[in-house]
Amino acid sequence: MNGHGETEPLIPNDETVQRDSRTLRNRAVAWSVLTAFLIAVGVVALVDPSFVSDIGLSSGKLPRDPKLAAQRVLDIAPVIDGHIDLPIVARFVWRNNVTDIPLDGQMPMHVDIPRLREGKVGGFFWSVYVGCAKPEDEGADFLTATWRVRDTLEQIDVAKGLISKYPNDFSYAVSTSGIKSAIRDRKIASILGVEGAHQLGNSIAVLRQYYELGVRYVTLTHTCHNAFADSCGYLIPSVPRHYGLSPLGFRLVEEMNRLGMLVDLSHTSDMTATQALLHSKAPVIWSHSSARAIHDVARNVPDEVLSLVGFGEGQRDAVVMVNFNGPFVAADGEADIEAVADHIEHIAKVAGVKHVGIGSDYDGIEVTPTGLEDVSKYPALIAELYQRGWSKQDLVGLTGGNFLRVFEGAEKVAKELQAAGTLPKYDIYEKRDDLPPREL
């Protein structure tokens, strides 16, 4: 279809051509329109068939103006952010008093309802984060873990309280179908994520109960090692403890696959990430991580690991949701919207454009990039990528389609494992001394 932009009529109204030839030509045009439409639907279906058809994605071209184009993209595919730390703001500013927290007004950090709406957010993971213990309190075997389970329950409680306090804006979700119906209702799908297996009290039973409570991802580590896996540390790599996953960590990944709990590899060491990626039967996520080749810090994902992501032989489907934290994005004072776009483009280049997403870390970071100061700014990032030549279907994948495909993949694996009668994991952390030893 040459020369038929948004403003030109698709079928020219030329009275001088003969009726027959015009009919023929109109038919040809109609067929090519139909073909183009079917191709567009086919291409877009790779992103996520039901998502896109459910929300009625058209095959129309985007306007030339980047700002308008970004609005159009986000109208059909709003942002699903992999990691927002709003619940810790509730905890440390309001002692979790849901009644008191003015989410519909102006909040102190990066997130509130007016700015979520301005940023065209269709969903996000509410991080029910609890910090690592001090190493001296923790002990060498991570045995003083229990208060973190209490605090995680408190964070789940405050997140759910805030979600239900604003029923016109938030819609609690535990599945891809829940997320999609929230978006169809023009609400913000609200999903829970636990940010570190140190919040599990060393127990796979706790994982199962978090799933029951609605949690849909667990990050395998935060900045500390835990009984299941090694962390990457923060900017500089930590000395490994298990050299990746511990034996119990492998069982944890298997149980997450069986449940349909997403395996989140943000914060993990390169060895942990590699082992978990290869061991997981389900697609995995990085809920908030950027690219090490663009800025060399331990928290970012290296190319060796990115190259294991994909649809090919020996690869695993995954989505790397790019983090906006200044120290992860660029050198001091240099983090800006262009640098974040560079991370996105690098991941798209190495892992593939179907494997990149957005995981801002808003409310959990102190330094935001220039141009991406809070949740109202996502459209500017989409405009930047559009200016760099990103297509509509690639942008729709970035904003949420890629994540939904991965989550759907994990739901499917869980269904299959359960249908095959896969048993739950009852392994107990071997360093515990509060249970009788196993009889052999």
Ligand SMILES: *[C@@H]1O[C@H](CO)[C@@H](O)[C@H](O)[C@H]1NC(C)=O
């Ligand atoms: C929680 O906030 C409400 C509204 O400001 C207030 O009435 C109530 O006393 C607070 N509760 C506590 C325990 O501080």
Ligand SMILES: [Zn+2]
């Ligand atoms: Zn984090």
